[in-house]
Amino acid sequence: MDISQWIEGLGQGKDAIVLGLRIHGPTLLALIRVLLLVLPILMLVPGLIWWERRLLSWMQDRIGPNRTGTVTFPDRIPLLGGKKVRTFGLLQPIADGVKLFLKEDITPADIDRKIYFWAPAIALFPAFAIGGTLPWGSGYLPFSEVVGGLYSHLTPVANIDIGLLYVLAISSLGVYGVVLAGYASNNKYSLMGGLRASAQLISYELAMGMSLACVAMASGSLRMPEMVRQQEAPLWGAVSPLQNWFLLTPFGAISATIFLICMVAETNRAPFDLPEAENELIAGYHTEYSSMKFAVFFMGEYAAMFLFSGVFAAVFLGGPNLLPVSWERLATSNPQVGFYGWMAWANYWLGPLTFLGKCAGGITFFIWLRATLPRLRYDQLMNLGWKTLLPLAVVNFVIVGLWIVSTRASGIWGGWAVFGLALLVAYVLYLNLAALNKRSDLSVGGRRVRMSEADVTRTIRMVDPNQP
Amino acid sequence: MTGNQIAFLVMAAVALLGAAGVVAFGANAVRAALFLVLCFFVLGFVYFSLGAQLLGITQIMVYAGAIMVLFLFVIMMLQLRGHDLSKKVGIDIKSPLAWMFGIALFAVVFQSIVLPMNMTANPAVTSDLGKPEAVGSVLFTTFSWPFEVTSLLLLIGVVGSILLAKRRI
Known part of the structure; x- marks a missing residue:
């Protein structure tokens, strides 16, 4: 084959x-x-x-x-x-699609026509290109240590050394379509949407890059199939029957959380859909787009959601493996149980379906978030990105290094002990920093209200507008 | 003519067109910036064709992805229109100076790069020199001192920009 x-x-x-x-x-x-x-x-x-x-x-x-x-x-x-x-x-x-095709394509007056026309295409390109290094099938046949098998020829599109960096690079190009659409529409709401999008994407790219760098450090490769392969190793380097999905490792769980949040922000989905906040900006950057041009934006958003879920699945969820169970190692250690070997082959051949399922799970997560969380305020968005996710990702970087060194030096218990210690140190540091960063000017003579109890205390400082 | 040369010529032509577009559309700041993006993006592919994968992807990620977005952001924030940029104040000596330096630079580039390149059929690096492993190991062994100094420089830049942006720290 x-x-x-x-x-x-x-x-x-x-x-x-x-x-x-x-x-x-x-x-x-x-x-x-x-x-x-x-x-x-x-x-x-x-x-x-x-x-x-x-x-x-x-x-x-x-x-x-x-x-x-x-x-x-x-x-x-x-x-x-x-x-x-x-x-x-x-x-x-399908009915919606037909409707979008047949609707009148309204082009507003006094716009930058060329950029207005090209913006949806520029938005669609990175949404699809991001999957260029995504392995949706295992590159190794079961019980084989060399690259081979059907899927190694069919996926990924480009098996390059810099697969993970490619994802980051393409996702950083994703901002252009939105920004240009906002700029070219000659509409203040669109422009606001475009500006918000560019600020948001730049902010969350950093945390996303750092969270992926942690995983790259642990797997020792930027090649996506190799990262999937590393996740098939024994869990925490010790538990042989299980697979080392990065979601199950302590540092990987932190990375996965950061990546998941950044992924939602990068695709402009709720609760990070400030660029298209309908109660403030009508529809944000695509306010002036109608008919098929709007449909192209719509499609780009869904393709990006789908492929980002795919990246999450490949990097944190073991790629095309159904369960974090290594059927191959189980089969080699228990040759009398035929079921294990059978499962290893089933796991291999059903890999694309599993991957599709994981992508669908990611989409479901996106929808669930949209149904659950209200939209963030702009300052909350920036605070979350710069003051929470980025420092957390940097701390996680240190934790990954400690984890790698300590598991090499003293095995799995050493790793967990160092991880616990690091968490403790990080918590103490956080408490101290929080105490230092507390704004003293808010509590003095400011407003203190206790809503739920009977003795409501309320001190309101009156501000004289004529006094500076 | 080898395939490598054809690929290079195509990409170089697109990159040059992009660079020319930056100057030609100078009156429209957003279009000029977009042509610069195109130029940077294609330059990344020139690096790929030479076997320098890490350099190419860094070019796309940093220049095409991050820096140019900030450029666009500023242009859109300031709402720059054509006539704002093309105001002439007094005697303009920039244009003859630019021509002079441009021709001199082109002569240097032509003499040192274009002439030898005519004889090169396959300019790609054959070893793993451009791969992330090789670059990383060199960066952290031979060039660790410049690397650390650069990181310090970036840190100073970050602190400086925060100082400039915030009145009350």
Whole structure:
């Protein structure tokens, strides 16, 4: 099942087609890899929109779109007459798409036409390109230590040494579409949305980069399939039957939390959807976009959500592995139990489905967040990014280093002991810093209100507007 | 002509067009900035084609991704229009000076890079010199002193910018 060998073997024939395949095989393979990444996303986006609307309405105690696609057969048809075929509104996104296509495309007056036209395309490009290094299948056959098997040829699109940096670089390009849309629309609300987006994305990129750097340090590689491979090692370097998913390691759990928050901020989703806050900015950067141009923004957002979930799955959730259980090691240590070996192969072949499931789980998380949390205020957004996530990520960087050194020196218990110690030190430091950073000017003569109890104390300082 | 040369020529042409666009669209600050983004982005791919992966991705991440976004941010904040930039004050000696230095720079570049490059069929580094492992290990062994000094410089820059931005610390 080795495709490169198959292509090599084709060269034995003298056929022109076969010869062409041998020469252009790698190019064709690359094209197939791109299509295998992009086509499923393009096909899944309508499904994701349906899923978001149904799940959100379920969480908000509504029904949501459940009618489109329901067919009632007329009575004159035998057997089927009067019966209903329900599709749970699955055709709703298609109807929406048709509506968006047929709507009038309004272009506002006095805009920067070229940039206005190009902005949606520029927004869509990084949303899809981010998956360029995403491995959706295992690059290693079960019970094999060398790269091989079907999936190693089909995924990722580019197996480069700098896979993780590529994700960061492309996600940092994601801001252009939004900013340019905001600028070109010649609308104050759009411009505000664009400005907010650029400030937000720059702020959260730093914490995201730091959180990924921690994981890169632990796995010792920036190559995505290699990072997945590192997560198949024994848990914490000691527990052989389990896999070392970075989410399950202490430093990785912190990193994963930071990355998850930054991921939501990078895709401009609730509760970080300030660039398109509808009660302040109408629709933010895409206020002036209608018809298909708006649909392109919409699609870019969903593709970015999907692929960021994929990055999270690959980096923290063990990529295409179904469970954090190493069936291969179990099978090698218990050769009498055939089930383990069978599971190892099932785990390998079902890898793409598992990966898709993890991406869907990520999307569900996005929707759940949107249903649960109210939008952040702008200062809260900046405080969270710069004063909480970034310092936490930097501290985590130190913790990763300590974890690596201590597990090498004194095994797993040493690692956990050092981790606990580091947490304690970090907590004491935090308390001291919080005491130092407390603003003294707020409590003196300021407002103190206790709402719930009977003895309400309220001291309000009156400010004379004429006094400086 | 090898494939490597063709790839290089295409990318160099796009990068040069981008660089020319920066100057040609000088009156429209946002478009000039966008052409600079294009130039930086394609330069990253030139580095890729030479085998310098880490340098290329850093070019895209830092210059195309971060610095140019800040440029755009400032341009949009100030709402710069064309006529703000092209105001002429007094006698302008910048233009002849720019031509002089430009031609001199081009002569140097042509003499030291373009002429030897004609003979190079495959300019990519064949070893792993441009890979992150190699760059990292050199950075933390041979060049650890300049590396640390640079980090100190960046720290001073951060502290300085905070001092400038905040009146009350």
